[in-house]
Amino acid sequence: MRVLLIATYELGHQPLGLAVPAARLRARGHEVRCRDLQVEEWDPELIAWADHVAFSVPMHTATQIARPVIARVRTQRPELPIAGYGLYGQMLEGIADRALAGETDAALVAWVEGMEGVEGVDDGVVVHLPRDAAASDAPLPARDLLPTLDRYARLVVGGAQRTVGYVEASHGCAHRCRHCPVPVVYDGRIRIVDHDAVLADIAQQVEAGARHITFGDPDFLNGIHHSVRVVRAVHERFPDITFDCTVKVEHVLRHDDIWAEFGASGCLFVVSAFESVDDTTLANLDKGHTVADMSRAVAVLREHGIEVRPSWMPFTPWTAPGHIRDLLEFVAEHGLIGNVDPVHYTIRLLLPRGSLLLEHPDLSDCLDAYDVDRGSYRWHAADPAVDELQQQLAALVEARLGAGDAIPVVYDAVREAVGLAPLGVAPNAADDVPRLTESWFCCAEPTALQLGAAPASTAQSARNASLVALHPDACVPSTVKNAAPPL
Numbered sequence: 001m002r003v004l005l006i007a008t009y010e011l012g013h014q015p016l017g018l019a020v021p022a023a024r025l026r027a028r029g030h031e032v033r034c035r036d037l038q039v040e041e042w043d044p045e046l047i048a049w050a051d052h053v054a055f056s057v058p059m060h061t062a063t064q065i066a067r068p069v070i071a072r073v074r075t076q077r078p079e080l081p082i083a084g085y086g087l088y089g090q091m092l093e094g095i096a097d098r099a100l101a102g103e104t105d106a107a108l109v110a111w112v113e114g115m116e117g118v119e120g121v122d123d124g125v126v127v128h129l130p131r132d133a134a135a136s137d138a139p140l141p142a143r144d145l146l147p148t149l150d151r152y153a154r155l156v157v158g159g160a161q162r163t164v165g166y167v168e169a170s171h172g173c174a175h176r177c178r179h180c181p182v183p184v185v186y187d188g189r190i191r192i193v194d195h196d197a198v199l200a201d202i203a204q205q206v207e208a209g210a211r212h213i214t215f216g217d218p219d220f221l222n223g224i225h226h227s228v229r230v231v232r233a234v235h236e237r238f239p240d241i242t243f244d245c246t247v248k249v250e251h252v253l254r255h256d257d258i259w260a261e262f263g264a265s266g267c268l269f270v271v272s273a274f275e276s277v278d279d280t281t282l283a284n285l286d287k288g289h290t291v292a293d294m295s296r297a298v299a300v301l302r303e304h305g306i307e308v309r310p311s312w313m314p315f316t317p318w319t320a321p322g323h324i325r326d327l328l329e330f331v332a333e334h335g336l337i338g339n340v341d342p343v344h345y346t347i348r349l350l351l352p353r354g355s356l357l358l359e360h361p362d363l364s365d366c367l368d369a370y371d372v373d374r375g376s377y378r379w380h381a382a383d384p385a386v387d388e389l390q391q392q393l394a395a396l397v398e399a400r401l402g403a404g405d406a407i408p409v410v411y412d413a414v415r416e417a418v419g420l421a422p423l424g425v426a427p428n429a430a431d432d433v434p435r436l437t438e439s440w441f442c443c444a445e446p447t448a449l450q451l452g453a454a455p456a457s458t459a460q461s462a463r464n465a466s467l468v469a470l471h472p473d474a475c476v477p478s479t480v481k482n483a484a485p486p487l
């Protein structure tokens with residue numbers, strides 16, 4: 001079979017969501033081509049070539065971008081079988097012919113091969129969680145089918161840039177934070193990727209030029225012993241390679257004995273979902289930490305030379321205007337101005353189908369109807385001024401970043417917008433804080449900021465216009481330059 005795999009957005013990384021299934025399909029004798037719409041032009045000749053097309057949708061933004069692209073494929077070739085797979089695969093039910101979520105590689109192969117009676121083939125929507133999904137005999141991810149690493153997000157540190165590789169040492173999460181899309185599929189379970197397989201994939205990316213590795217696990221310390229072994233092995237083999245990972249606040253504190261070794265092994269920063277500086281909101285989200293815990297986590301990591309890059313979700317049904325001011329003061333008090341990408345001051349809670357938060361009794365008064373085009377339930381804040389403030393800050397941040405303002409300058413502008421005095425931090429104050437050049441993250445409604453980023457082609461402009469008309473709050477990330485054909 002001739003199989004076309006398409007990625008629309010993977011947080012600015014070279015898409016592992018294409019490389020892994022491409023390798024498995026190729027090992028089975030299929031002819032595979034990949035297209036990454038983050039960085040590559042749309043090519044309708046690929047649709048004419050393919051026997052099957054599958055879209056990787058690891059997050060909400062990728063799903064929203066995929067929807068109109070699938071419609072375009074249907075227009076060109078109505079008979080072509082289409083699948084959607086990944087964490088958000090279920091969101092393409094009724095749009096794709098197959099919607100696969102979880103550990104989807106084997107199910108995707110089965111769909112391509114038309115194997116009767118195999119889970120993932122006969123049903124329209126399948127959550128697939130085999131324990132052997134990341135076995136040691138799996139072929140090496142087929143990164144040779146993808147654009148080179150230098151076309152993706154870079155690490156910025158000390159005024160220099162480094163090429164970044166991306167791997168996952170585990171899938172799923174042992175926790176069930178109510179707003180997170182992961183427990184909707186994994187329900188508190190994790191799947192460990194074989195140690196040797198992780199190292200082999202890192203090795204091929206280092207050979208391709210990577211000097212920094214992002215561990216993209218939902219929480220790198222879910223499998224603490226496995227993760228420590230991986231870090232030790234990578235540092236022993238590649239002592240000059242740095243890395244970052246994502247870790248819950250409670251895990252930062254629970255495993256405080258590992259950070260000295262991680263710091264010495266090249267850990268530059270940890271992404272951690274702080275979300276809010278209101279303990280009631282944190283409890284509603286079932287985050288497992290308090291505001292005081294966040295303060296301690298910053299101190300624990302910095303003790304070992306590791307920065308924290310907190311992700312925030314300041315706008316929820318329970319937000320009051322004072323919470324936004326408190327968040328900005330927390331950032332200043334903990335020296336995090338350069339650590340926070342300004343888009344995070346505008347993030348609004350996402351409520352897709354299946355969200356565990358939909359069961360929360362305190363949400364009912366604020367919950368509105370499901371919006372098919374947005375792929376999310378609409379909701380309104382208890383205080384209407386909060387919804388207005390979110391729109392104001394989103395427009396402000398978009399304009400400031402579009403004008404090229406530095407992170408501290410945008411921070412001060414947000415402070416002024418909420419009635420706080422600007423701090424006058426030097427524009428270059430954030431230059432020494434390590435970060436990736438892609439600022440988006442997964443568990444939020446898309447924003448106009450990502451949609452409006454300087455389209456590089458007429459095709460992108462047409463798609464942007466159609467998406468904005470369809471969904472005013474949608475986003476296309478800044479790395480998505482030529483993502484789709486005119487609709």
